[in-house]
Amino acid sequence: MQLKLLTIENQDPTFNSIRITNHSRGFPMRLLGFMLLFLAIVISFSIINMFKIRYLGSQNLVEGAHTLIRSCFQGQNSLQDWIEPPSTYMHTLDDNELLWRASFVPQIKEYPFKRSPKIAFMFLTRGPLPFAPLWEKFFKGNEEFYTIYVHSMPSYRSNFSTSSVFYQKQIRSQVVEWGMMSMCDAERRLLANALLDISNEWFVLLSEACIPLQNFKIIYRYISRSRFSFMGAFDEPGPYGRGRYDARMLPEVTIGQWRKGSQWFEANRKLAVDIIKDVKYYPKFERFCRNLCYVDEHYFPTMLTIQSPYSLANRTLTYVDWSKGGAHPARFGKGDITSEFFRKLHQDHTCVYNNQPTSLCFLFARKFAPDTLDLLLQNSTQFFGY
Ligand SMILES: *[C@@H]1O[C@H](CO)[C@@H](O)[C@H](O)[C@H]1NC(C)=O
Ligand SMILES: *[C@@H]1O[C@H](CO)[C@@H](O)[C@H](O)[C@H]1NC(C)=O
Numbered sequence: 001m002q003l004k005l006l007t008i009e010n011q012d013p014t015f016n017s018i019r020i021t022n023h024s025r026g027f028p029m030r031l032l033g034f035m036l037l038f039l040a041i042v043i044s045f046s047i048i049n050m051f052k053i054r055y056l057g058s059q060n061l062v063e064g065a066h067t068l069i070r071s072c073f074q075g076q077n078s079l080q081d082w083i084e085p086p087s088t089y090m091h092t093l094d095d096n097e098l099l100w101r102a103s104f105v106p107q108i109k110e111y112p113f114k115r116s117p118k119i120a121f122m123f124l125t126r127g128p129l130p131f132a133p134l135w136e137k138f139f140k141g142n143e144e145f146y147t148i149y150v151h152s153m154p155s156y157r158s159n160f161s162t163s164s165v166f167y168q169k170q171i172r173s174q175v176v177e178w179g180m181m182s183m184c185d186a187e188r189r190l191l192a193n194a195l196l197d198i199s200n201e202w203f204v205l206l207s208e209a210c211i212p213l214q215n216f217k218i219i220y221r222y223i224s225r226s227r228f229s230f231m232g233a234f235d236e237p238g239p240y241g242r243g244r245y246d247a248r249m250l251p252e253v254t255i256g257q258w259r260k261g262s263q264w265f266e267a268n269r270k271l272a273v274d275i276i277k278d279v280k281y282y283p284k285f286e287r288f289c290r291n292l293c294y295v296d297e298h299y300f301p302t303m304l305t306i307q308s309p310y311s312l313a314n315r316t317l318t319y320v321d322w323s324k325g326g327a328h329p330a331r332f333g334k335g336d337i338t339s340e341f342f343r344k345l346h347q348d349h350t351c352v353y354n355n356q357p358t359s360l361c362f363l364f365a366r367k368f369a370p371d372t373l374d375l376l377l378q379n380s381t382q383f384f385g386y
């Protein structure tokens with residue numbers, strides 16, 4: 001056998017030369033190099049240890065060895081190791097791995113440590129964040145109470161300075177198509193990444209055209225004290241509501257359970273986990289809510305209405321103006337930015353908050369043209385109180 005193999009090898013000149021390089025020259029030299037390096041490490045380690053024994057006593061040596069072992073193997077030895085969020089957003093998990101990991105839920109409700117619950121602000125964008133300077137102003141001074149996640153097109157590279165709150169807040173992303181399941185996938189990807197940080201308790205989805213309408217303290221109080229999550233969910237008769245339902249979704253989804261709602265939601269941690277762990281409704285919506293169905297307006301509202309109707313406020317926190325008709329809401333330009341505009345936005349609405357009527361219905365608004373930034377920044381104290 002051995003001989004036969006050798007003969008074949010020798011007949012093949014390429015094989016032969018490779019064999020020679022690997023075997024006779026490269027391999028032993030490299031091996032020798034490694035062995036010498038290893039020997040050097042062992043010797044220096046022994047010298048350090050001898051030094052330690054002599055001057056620090058053997059007790060410290062044992063502790064030193066423990067520290068070394070811990071840092072080598074990155075073991076989960078203290079509570080801190082379990083509750084620390086990942087050090088970088090650029091992990092190597094693919095979507096399946098990420099959703100699985102994010103679905104871990106503690107079974108004991110009380111946290112055995114001091115936890116300051118945070119709001120995760122999740123930005124679903126194409127590329128740049130034109131209102132970043134306004135958001136920076138809004139976030140300033142509230143570092144303990146928020147986290148930020150940005151999902152942009154995979155080809156887009158952001159360029160935030162190290163002092164920006166958006167610095168290195170991009171998560172691993174995939175291409176998103178308007179109205180398609182890839183949109184819900186991106187939202188689930190944002191939720192899953194945010195769930196990896198155990199301090200995140202509320203999850204808000206925003207777009208690059210969104211701005212905050214109140215200061216941080218008011219928004220935090222409004223969301224944290226609400227008994228319901230702000231997911232728009234209503235039963236709309238007619239072609240753009242029930243008309244998009246497909247009976248092939250039975251038996252998982254009936255026409256009576258079919259809901260529509262704005263894509264821009266706020267969800268608590270429990271509902272966020274429900275959304276990312278779903279395998280029951282996902283395939284139905286993926287197959288039977290395509291194209292003119294606009295799955296991002298139906299999947300989460302319908303699924304959560306079936307599973308947790310009493311957790312939903314059934315309204316969104318993000319103001320949009322649909323009064324001009326069409327598939328896209330109105331876009332506000334420079335001419336719209338007046339104190340009257342924002343005063344009306346608050347006074348002309350009433351809604352229910354924790355079963356009480358209120359006129360504070362919207363905490364965010366869209367869509368604003370990028371060139372409104374300067375006006376908004378200059379007058380943000382007057383308009384929004386930040
Ligand atoms: C990134 O930002 C820096 C300073 O803010 C600027 O000098 C540089 O040109 C920017 N790079 C790109 C690719 O936009
Ligand atoms: C939201 O709607 C569901 C039914 O779709 C209902 O059971 C629930 O009570 C509503 N939530 C509120 C706060 O009214």
Ligand SMILES: *[C@@H]1O[C@H](CO)[C@@H](O)[C@H](O)[C@H]1NC(C)=O
Nearest residue numbers: 337338339340375378379382
């Ligand atoms: C916004 O601020 C600028 C500069 O302070 C001021 O000139 C302008 O009148 C303000 N606009 C509104 C709508 O209040």
